Amino acid sequence: MTATIRAIGTAVPDTTLDQGAVRDLFAGQPDLGRLGARIVPAAFDASAVEHRHTVIEELDAARPGGLFRQESGALVSPSTGTRNDRYRDLAPALFVAAARDAVERAAIASDRVTHLVTVSCTGFTQPGPDIDVVDQLGLPAGVFRHHIGFMGCCAAFPALRIAAAFAEADPDAVVLVVCAELCTLHVRASDDPDQIVANSVFGDGAAAAVVTSGGPGLRIERFATATVPEGASEMAWNIGDEGFEMVLSTAVPKLVGVHVPAAVTALLGEGETFTDLPVWAVHPGGRAILDRAQDALALPDGAVASSRAVLRDHGNMSSATVLFVLRDAVEQGLAPGSPVAAVAFGPGLTVESARLTAVGA
Structure with a gap:
């Protein structure tokens, strides 16, 4: 029987960043050069982001200073080890909160979970947060655990592929997928355009999905993967001495626009066009990436509203x-039988996608 996403849970940190306020924080840094002074306001104002969430409370200028910001307002750039210590302390709560939300929404007892797949690219620690999920949700002690690390923005798709394979192989399998990212741990004041763009768009959050064989929800029809070799150096994720370093060049939106139609054609049925799928859950890596994907697929605004x-x-x-x-998209309302396309972009440049179908109770 085909695997189905039965429910999706989410969680975000308590601290909310107003985009205008955090723009002013970065624009007011004493060491910002002329280039940075021009790029920071432009990048933040063009981002289409109004607010984000962060585990770093001191990024809210209204709060007391801390490890990342002095009382004077000057940002500090901790070492990668120090940032990862924060990840170790703060990531488990987000993993657990999203997982609990998903299991409760699925109305499936947590002791029925047979497989746990965790995903994260913004920190490393072992024992990992998967142990916290097992302990705090009361999952079976012998639950199968698997972790996907450092694959970037498209990593939910290989996690869902693994979950679908387990569910299709065993009708009694209940697979819990949990993705949690503390992206703001890696912000820092900089004149580098890639870092400025990262500072302007990335936030923290976690999401989880319960996958079973059959049942109501989003039935997983098929997956597709494509790579764009000429984009390998344009989108990358590396470990530096002062945090993880994002490479997200201005060429990425153009590459997405050129290559995304061919990358997702495998999601279409015979005689279908992209507009025959009413909902496209396109990963909003940034406003320009989303704009280019929408234009390349000739999608109406409603298709990418979520x-x-x-x-x-x-x-x-x-x-x-x-x-x-x-x-x-589910909360906005999907009629039974409605097809849904999901797409995300990651380092490589990799395009991961899936076709889903809404299934009623």
């Missing part, structure tokens, strides 16, 4: 984001 809503309210939360978009 993507734009998540970008506006949460920014780019890396691997968790596409699940936020799918949850929003």
Whole structure:
């Protein structure tokens, strides 16, 4: 029987960043050069982000200073080790909150979960947050655990592929997928255009999905993967001495626009066009990426409304984001039988996608 996403849960940190306020924080840094002074306001104002969430409370200038910001307002750039210590302390709560939300929404007892797949690219620690999910949700001690790390914004798709394979192989399988990203741990004041763009769009959040064999929800029809080799150096994710370093060049939106139609054609049925699928859960990596994808697929505004809503309210939360978009689409209302396309972009340049179908109770 075909695997189905039964429910999607989400969680965000308590601290909310107003885009205008955080723009002014970065624009007011004492060491910002002329280039940065021009790019920061332009990048933040063009982002289509209104607010985001963060685990770093001091990024809210109204709060006391801390590890990342002095009382004077000057940003500090901790070492990668120090940032990862924050990840170790703060990530488990988000993993657990999103997982609990998904399990409760699915109305499936947590002791029925047979497989746990966790995803994150913004920190490393072992024992990992998967142990916290097992302990705090009361999952069976012998639950199968698997972790996908450092794959970037498209990593929810390989996680869902693994979940679907387990569910299709065993009708009694209940697979819990949890993606949690603390992207703002890696912000820092900089004149580098890539870092400025990252500062302007990334937020923190977690999302989880319960996958079973059959049942109501979003039936997983098929997946597709494509790579754009000429984009390998344009989107990358590397570990530096002062946090993880995002490469997200201005060439990425253009590459997405050129290559996304061929990359997602495999999602279409015979005789279908892109507009025959009414909902496209496109990962909003940034406003320009979303614009180019919409234009290339000739999609009406309504088809990507959930993507734009998540970008506006949460920014780019890396691997968790596409699940936020799918949850929003479900909450807006999907008629039984309605097809849904989901797409995300990651380092490589990789395009991951899936076709889903809404299934009623």
